[in-house]
Amino acid sequence: MAADGEEDVETVTGVALLADALRSQGVEWVFGVVGIPVTNIAPALQDAGIGYIGMRNEQAASYAASVVGYLTGRPGCCLVVTGPGLIHALPGIANAHVNCWPLLVVAGGCDQDQIGMGAFQEWPQLEDCSRCKYAVRLETLESIPFHVEKAVRSSLYGRPGPSYIEIPGNMTSDAVPITRIEQVLPCPPPPMSLADPAAVQRAVSLLRSAQRPLVIVGKGVAYAFAEHEARSLIVPRRLPFLPTPMGKGVLSDAHPLCVSPARSRALQEADVILLLGARLNWILHFGLPPRFSRDVKIIQVHLI
Structure with missing residues (x-):
């Protein structure tokens, strides 16, 4: 509610921003295992028109998403929880890296004010994903569309491979005025390269x-x-x-x-x-x- 004399400001949550950004970049399928702190991402994906398929294990989810990347030429997406969820997805990430398949992995992370304090299932996930073509821990809600586009672009351009996005737990429920979100255009197809x-x-x-x-x-x-x-x-x-x-x-x-x-x-x-x-x-x-x-x-x- 706005105070007397103030106008209501329309806001958007982090999960809605993430889902809309994935949809605008052509992501059609997400495979994953939901849990804290990404539980509310799956329904947000479905609300955005993205197909979400729940898997029994993150390893299977990462393999399925990477195969979608190989078969379609556009990155499939894998959604995992903090710590063990990301660790279980590493085989699929490695497979996509070696085989040059586009893949986008979205993982939950500990809240921003709990980093280094022994948060629930806290793990150095960015370090584990250092071999990805692009790896980022989100810092602001406003940056979500930018980083999603860059992750998709990186997974496709040059030799294809995996990209990694980590969203802190608090950002999934935080909201920001919609007027502060800049539109990011869909990533264009990779440029054609010709031999000498x-x-x-x-x-x-x-x-x-x-x-x-x-x-x-x-x-x-x-x-x-x-x-x-x-x-x-x-x-x-x-x-x-x-x-x-x-x-x-x-x-x-x-x-x-x-x-x-x-x-x-x-x-x-x-x-x-x-x-x-x-x-x-x-x-x-x-x-x-x-x-x-x-x-x-x-x-x-x-x-x-």
């Missing part, structure tokens, strides 16, 4: 001169929805290809150009290898002999 034309010409020339070329199709092709482009390159030119485990399905394993049954020989004898959205990690023996020829030339196309 000279490097493309060298790659084309190398492929044309190859005697035993091989294309390795990685998960980046699927993530970039580049199935048509990959097929248009491989099939007309009859280039032998080898899918990585997560590159399967871009072209059928039953395709006559698929050399999976002769994987070891194909890797050992190829003189030029084109990596499409794949990395030379343990799955591909790091690109080293004796699995690869010592003289092999490798063209790597980064898609994520």
Whole structure:
């Protein structure tokens, strides 16, 4: 109620700000386990039109949210409580980091006036999330839309990965005059990055001169929805290809150009290898002999 002679001021709570900010940035699904201090966030998400799915464990929630990020190209969101809730979600965060999947994790934190005093389930959560592409502990209600947009942008731009937002418990119920909230526009799609034309010409020339070329199709092709482009390159030119485990399905394993049954020989004898959205990690023996020829030339196309 306003005092005599004063006008009523419309206010908005921290949970409503958070839900509206997530919705405006294109977050459609949130997976989580609610409890103190994030209990009231779940209904606020539903009021904002966001689908909330309660899970039995935060680890499953973080995995589910990261898979949404991989399948849709937009970050799924995971909601967890303070301390153990965030700790249980770390496997999904690590998985998103290693696999380059966009993910947004929202965790409750202890009240701002209780930091360092042994608050309920207090834990150094920002430190645990230091490998995230963006990690922040909210300080003011007014900053919520800004940090949500920045977290989503960071998870998508460049090589995708996880972002982390921590909301102190007191901020979930605190309110601020709506006139103090600045509108933040939705994060635009990641900018298109192009290779140096000279490097493309060298790659084309190398492929044309190859005697035993091989294309390795990685998960980046699927993530970039580049199935048509990959097929248009491989099939007309009859280039032998080898899918990585997560590159399967871009072209059928039953395709006559698929050399999976002769994987070891194909890797050992190829003189030029084109990596499409794949990395030379343990799955591909790091690109080293004796699995690869010592003289092999490798063209790597980064898609994520």
